[in-house]
Amino acid sequence: MAQSLMNKTPGGGSTAFHDKQISMAHGAGGEASRRLVEELIRPLLANDWLNPLGDAAVLPAQSGRLAVTTDSFVVQPLRFPGGSIGELAINGTVNDLAVSGAKPIAITASLILEAGLPTEILRQEITAMAAAAGHLGLPVVAGDTKVVEHGKADGLYICTTGLGAIHPRAELRADRVCPGDRVLLSGPIGNHGMAIMLARAELDIEADIRSDTRPLAAMTEALLETCGAGVKWMRDATRGGAATVLNELARDARMTVVIDEEAVPLDDAVRGACELLGLDPLQVANEGQFVAVVREEVAAQALETLRNTPGGERACLLGEVRKGSLSRVLARASYGGVRVVDMLIGDPLPRIC
Amino acid sequence: MCLAIPAQICELLDDHLQLAVVDILGVRRKVSVQLLQADPPRPGDWVLIHVGFAMSKISGERAAEQLELLRQLGEAGAAQEEAGGYQVAADE
Amino acid sequence: MKYVDEFRDPALLRKALAEIRSLVEPGRTHRLMEVCGGHTHAIFRFGLKELLPPEIELIHGPGCPVCVLPMGRIDDGLELANDPECIFTAFGDMMRVPGSQGSPLESKARGADVRIVYSPLDALRIAQQNPERRVVFFAIGFETTAPSTALTLLRARELGVMNFSVFSNHVTVIPAIRAILDSPDMRLDGFIGPGHVSTVIGCRPYEFIARDYRCPIVVSGFEPADILQSIVMILRQLRAGESKVENQYGRVVPWAGNLPALKALAEVFEVRPHFEWRGLGFISQSALRIRESFAAWDAEKVMPIRGVCVADPKAAQCGEVLKGVLKPHECKLFGVECTPERPIGALMVSSEGACAAHFKYGQTRLPIVTT
Numbered sequence: 001m002a003q004s005l006m007n008k009t010p011g012g013g014s015t016a017f018h019d020k021q022i023s024m025a026h027g028a029g030g031e032a033s034r035r036l037v038e039e040l041i042r043p044l045l046a047n048d049w050l051n052p053l054g055d056a057a058v059l060p061a062q063s064g065r066l067a068v069t070t071d072s073f074v075v076q077p078l079r080f081p082g083g084s085i086g087e088l089a090i091n092g093t094v095n096d097l098a099v100s101g102a103k104p105i106a107i108t109a110s111l112i113l114e115a116g117l118p119t120e121i122l123r124q125e126i127t128a129m130a131a132a133a134g135h136l137g138l139p140v141v142a143g144d145t146k147v148v149e150h151g152k153a154d155g156l157y158i159c160t161t162g163l164g165a166i167h168p169r170a171e172l173r174a175d176r177v178c179p180g181d182r183v184l185l186s187g188p189i190g191n192h193g194m195a196i197m198l199a200r201a202e203l204d205i206e207a208d209i210r211s212d213t214r215p216l217a218a219m220t221e222a223l224l225e226t227c228g229a230g231v232k233w234m235r236d237a238t239r240g241g242a243a244t245v246l247n248e249l250a251r252d253a254r255m256t257v258v259i260d261e262e263a264v265p266l267d268d269a270v271r272g273a274c275e276l277l278g279l280d281p282l283q284v285a286n287e288g289q290f291v292a293v294v295r296e297e298v299a300a301q302a303l304e305t306l307r308n309t310p311g312g313e314r315a316c317l318l319g320e321v322r323k324g325s326l327s328r329v330l331a332r333a334s335y336g337g338v339r340v341v342d343m344l345i346g347d348p349l350p351r352i353c
Numbered sequence: 354m355c356l357a358i359p360a361q362i363c364e365l366l367d368d369h370l371q372l373a374v375v376d377i378l379g380v381r382r383k384v385s386v387q388l389l390q391a392d393p394p395r396p397g398d399w400v401l402i403h404v405g406f407a408m409s410k411i412s413g414e415r416a417a418e419q420l421e422l423l424r425q426l427g428e429a430g431a432a433q434e435e436a437g438g439y440q441v442a443a444d445e
Numbered sequence: 446m447k448y449v450d451e452f453r454d455p456a457l458l459r460k461a462l463a464e465i466r467s468l469v470e471p472g473r474t475h476r477l478m479e480v481c482g483g484h485t486h487a488i489f490r491f492g493l494k495e496l497l498p499p500e501i502e503l504i505h506g507p508g509c510p511v512c513v514l515p516m517g518r519i520d521d522g523l524e525l526a527n528d529p530e531c532i533f534t535a536f537g538d539m540m541r542v543p544g545s546q547g548s549p550l551e552s553k554a555r556g557a558d559v560r561i562v563y564s565p566l567d568a569l570r571i572a573q574q575n576p577e578r579r580v581v582f583f584a585i586g587f588e589t590t591a592p593s594t595a596l597t598l599l600r601a602r603e604l605g606v607m608n609f610s611v612f613s614n615h616v617t618v619i620p621a622i623r624a625i626l627d628s629p630d631m632r633l634d635g636f637i638g639p640g641h642v643s644t645v646i647g648c649r650p651y652e653f654i655a656r657d658y659r660c661p662i663v664v665s666g667f668e669p670a671d672i673l674q675s676i677v678m679i680l681r682q683l684r685a686g687e688s689k690v691e692n693q694y695g696r697v698v699p700w701a702g703n704l705p706a707l708k709a710l711a712e713v714f715e716v717r718p719h720f721e722w723r724g725l726g727f728i729s730q731s732a733l734r735i736r737e738s739f740a741a742w743d744a745e746k747v748m749p750i751r752g753v754c755v756a757d758p759k760a761a762q763c764g765e766v767l768k769g770v771l772k773p774h775e776c777k778l779f780g781v782e783c784t785p786e787r788p789i790g791a792l793m794v795s796s797e798g799a800c801a802a803h804f805k806y807g808q809t810r811l812p813i814v815t816t
């Protein structure tokens with residue numbers, strides 16, 4: 001935080017924040033800003049590294065490789081079935097670290113607030129962040145707040161940086177991927193994107209579809225523990241869906257990826273909503289699923305590891321990597337039909353034709 | 354053209370507006386059943402829906418007949434194929 | 446999913462393919478056109494092309510209502526969107542289609558109030574909820590979709606919702622099929638007939654194809670088993686030297702069509718003397734405009750529409766691809782200047798446009814090998 005107010009008791013204990021809504025003054029760096037941080041934000045996120053409110057958090061020395069990731073969270077509506085922007089911000093950052101083979105050790109959060117944002121909403125989102133981070137024992141060690149004029153920032157944008165300690169046995173690089181490697185998927189796809197679409201658009205569709213936002217760290221760590229360097233590559237499927245991630249794999253590894261159409265796990269309601277709107281579930285966003293590429297010999301063990309980890313019960317073997325000069329993703333059906341699985345162009349749009 | 358999908362009527366809503374609620378694998382939407390006024394559907398019936406309108410009732414009998422016709426196809430040829438099996442060849 | 450999964454049963458598909466292989470005449474090419482964009486999409490989506498024997502050549506027809514819309518009509522629609530009082534509504538299919546000044550989504554990015562709706566009834570609801578704004582619904586589609594627009598206009602009149610208007614770009618399928626049949630550079634052996642259009646118009650309108658052009662036509666469903674079964678039926682006709690209209694999609698398509706739908710169409714719409722189809726030129730009696738009695742809801746009457754005429758970029762060969770004369774990858778711009786990300790023509794934008802389907806799903810070049 002910009003302020004260095006060392007004479008304040010660490011952890012807060014100051015009076016509660018009474019302003020009903022956020023105003024430009026809260027971002028100006030003066031008294032209002034101080035109150036926002038000390039009376040609202042710090043008490044909710046309290047930890048030893050954040051509490052001094054220095055210009056930087058001082059962390060203990062780390063041995064081993066470090067992973068750093070940065071991310072921004074922009075979502076409308078801020079709250080949706082299954083989660084909210086605060087939860088997404090923590091889980092999304094954690095997941096980028098997790099699929100890089102890293103255990104998250106610290107996270108920062110930069111908030112861009114729209115003037116006029118009700119304090120209650122901000123409080124809810126900071127609380128959601130605190131809960132998601134606390135669940136993992138992950139401290140929010142530093143942050144920043146800015147306020148922009150009413151009409152900008154859609155209420156709240158959250159930008160994060162995550163720091164993680166890389167597992168000693170992790171060797172995750174696209175150039176390690178070779179023909180014969182197997183492709184695994186952690187669970188059912190399309191839940192997040194459809195939850196948002198139904199919560200947002202004037203599509204007038206009712207369905208019990210909830211965002212799948214969740215941290216993947218336990219699953220990725222379990223995978224690395226049991227399979228070590230047998231895990232070649234991992235990526236979490238977010239915007240653009242599993243199709244985008246698989247295409248990135250094909251492109252970065254310079255291979256062809258072949259998946260089984262019938263192996264893709266899909267909740268009934270997600271399938272129903274996608275059929276109704278003419279969408280391909282492979283292109284719909286996720287916030288709690290990842291793809292892993294493992295050596296053929298450890299594939300069965302990898303799958304069992306995921307299925308035995310809480311949250312990984314519906315993990316599946318999706319397909320395999322093959323030699324191929326076109327670097328694309330193919331989906332085969334059991335009757336022999338093959339189609340190209342394409343990367344998303346823009347957001348998925350409902351169609352009637 | 355025309356993405357139209359099968360859905361099951363779960364509730365009839367409004368006599369005048371001729372609306373019904375349909376269900377597709379747990380997903381629900383209101384649709385107009387005005388086009389089926391000659392033989393209005395009832396809860397449990399299956400209809401084909403397109404842009405918020407039920408276009409046609411789906412006949413279970415005709416569907417079953419069709420599937421039976423399909424089952425009788427290629428008897429000789431199919432036996433040969435199934436014995437052989439399929440494999441997707443390597444991509445170059 | 447009922448009435449879907451059974452028609453994707455691998456065992457049935459294998460049987461149908463085996464039957465097709467036994468019915469084709471070796472060395473002879475059977476040129477079959479699927480008229481409807483939904484069939485084009487399905488053929489690619491289920492990888493049917495590569496499964497069919499080489500004697501079957503599938504030609505993609507002009508039944509993509511987005512693809513056949515001339516750019517000028519899109520420009521006209523977007524001019525309406527630029528009016529700050531206007532809420533421009535359309536199906537998702539339209540959002541990325543490029544006019545000469547950009548697409549609806551691009552207009553939205555520049556500040557126009559552009560909204561996706563799933564149903565024209567949703568557009569009417571938006572009009573009711575925003576009485577101080579003017580809501581325009583950019584209506585597209587063949588006879589499958591036109592009745593929905595008609596019923597919506599009837600409802601608008603009944604409720605007295607005066608701030609709602611429709612810009613009608615509905616087109617009809619029979620004149621397009623006739624234009625294809627009359628085209629000198631076309632030689633077709635059979636038609637996979639539009640399935641959902643037929644739920645409205647029935648099967649009788651296709652009789653002239655079988656009778657006057659001696660061309661079999663089978664009205665087909667959209668699941669892979671439907672399409673393959675339809676091909677079996679066409680091949681059986683060809684073998685027997687017959688040409689008739691058959692209904693493969695009997696579980697949904699009534700031979701006589703849907704009377705309430707046809708009545709609503711007749712009450713609200715009339716046939717335009719002619720309408721320009723992108724790539725096919727002007728076709729008589731091929732499109733629907735709103736009747737005088739509904740003039741108060743006709744965007745072409747109540748709003749200032751210039752009626753611009755925009756020629757296609759010279760190098761684009763949308764027309765030939767639409768007619769089935771060229772395959773998508775034979776267009777010079779395919780995959781290079783014209784991609785789904787940067788489309789030049791509507792066939793690359795629409796998910797059932799032949800070019801988009803070919804680009805995204807096609808080119809698998811994977812022979813199915815029996816072990």
